[in-house]
Amino acid sequence: MNYTSELVDSIEASASVTASQKAREMKAAGIDVISLAAGEPDFPTPPHVIAAAKAAMDSGxxxxxxxxxxxxxxxxxxxxxxxxxxxxxxxxxxxxxxxxxxxxxxxxxxxxxxxxxxxxxxxxxxxxxxxxxxxxxxxxxxxxxxxxxxxxxxxxxxxxxxxxxxxxxxxxxxxxxxxxxxxxxxxxxxxxxxxxxxxxxxxxxxxxxxxxxxxxxxxxxxxxxxxxxxxxxxxxxxxxxxxxxxxxxxxxxxxxxxxxxxxxxxxxxxxxxxxxxxxxxxxxxGEQGYLAERASDYQQRRDRVLEHIASIPGLTAIPPQGAFYIYINCAGILGRTTAAGVTLASDSDVVNYLLEDAAVVTVTGAAYGLSPYFRISIASSTAQLDEACRRIAMSVETLR
CATH class of the missing domain: 3.40.640.10 (Type I PLP-dependent aspartate aminotransferase-like (Major domain))
Structure with missing residues (x-):
């Protein structure tokens, strides 16, 4: 029996949500995975906002x-x-x-x-x-x-x-x-x-x-x-x-x-x-000053990651002017072969390779309608971003 409609069957599950869920499952299985998939700030909700929520609950x-x-x-x-x-x-x-x-x-x-x-x-x-x-x-x-x-x-x-x-x-x-x-x-x-x-x-x-x-x-x-x-x-x-x-x-x-x-x-x-x-x-x-401070923090992370990407042959990126993503062009590594003998023919292949070889979760450009790219989120700590980029560089370096 087909429980879903033709309309539902015609659409895709959210690629970013799916990638984030995959990362959670890998972590639960004890795998040292770094997820660069989530479109979610890594800063906490401001204390005065949380206080307002508590006050609202207390007042009914x-x-x-x-x-x-x-x-x-x-x-x-x-x-x-x-x-x-x-x-x-x-x-x-x-x-x-x-x-x-x-x-x-x-x-x-x-x-x-x-x-x-x-x-x-x-x-x-x-x-x-x-x-x-x-x-x-x-x-x-x-x-x-x-x-x-x-x-x-x-x-x-x-x-x-x-x-x-x-x-x-x-x-x-x-x-x-x-x-x-x-x-x-x-x-x-x-x-x-x-x-x-x-x-x-x-x-x-x-x-x-x-x-x-x-x-x-x-x-x-x-x-x-x-x-x-x-x-x-x-x-x-x-x-x-x-x-x-x-x-x-x-x-x-x-x-x-x-x-x-x-x-x-x-x-x-x-x-x-x-x-x-x-x-x-x-x-x-409330206070709005911290918004610019957080944007400045993301900008510093962007600059750091762009330096890493620029040092990896075959990968390029247009510097983003906002948000917390970098859309990386991977055309330069398509056609190359992994140590397991798999030829990277698409950005989906690249994303799967980085997941399996580097334990880094990214999102394929095909999901966003333009290939060959993959998206990473910089809403992670500097240490995690550095390690993720190191792993990506090592995986790209082993391609033949």
Missing amino acids: QTTYTDVRGTVALREAIIRKFARDNGLQFSLDEIMVGPGAKSLIATVLMASVNPGDEIIIPAPSWVSYADIAKLVGGVPVAVETRAEYGLKLDAASLEAAITAKSRWLLLNSPGNPTGSVYSKEELVALGQVIARHPQLMVLSDEIYEYLVFDQTPFVSFLEAAPQLRDRVVTLNGASKGYAMTGWRIGYSAAPAALTKGMAKVAGQMVGSSCSVSQAAAIAALD
């Missing part, structure tokens, strides 16, 4: 909330957008969900009709395309170029748009590349989008606070304010505030779309955790 804030989020949290989100991005929103435009991922699904489920096309620059986060399929959409991958920093350019976007185009999913800083769009680049994309009134933009800005080299972060709507009624700005507490397990994401969208999203969420997930919402208020309204 342990019941269901409005499916859109508490008024107090939505007001804090409004203040955040005004403070950090110069954007003004009203309460009926703000939605809170149990993680940014759930809100992406909610947005698309509320707005996509069967056959609508969803434009996704490649490489992209592993879940975009499969979420698009789950809601009846058609993911349209647009390959980006290394010479443009693996970012979508205006000409490529124009060429991808059809009468069926419904959404552009844009991610800056990006996963898996760490690419950050400049204001000029966003303006150019906005000009293209303005010519196609059927096209909307979901701007995933979850890594907003993780930018390097004094690169300015620009929200898409800051660069293209003329598209205000066609943009959903997505963010959350997970990455910058190190609150992945608290599961709080939020969006700002046209009020009519937010109303539709609330209908979907009301039937699918209900409200977000009340205690987590209280914690998120403390994160958004």
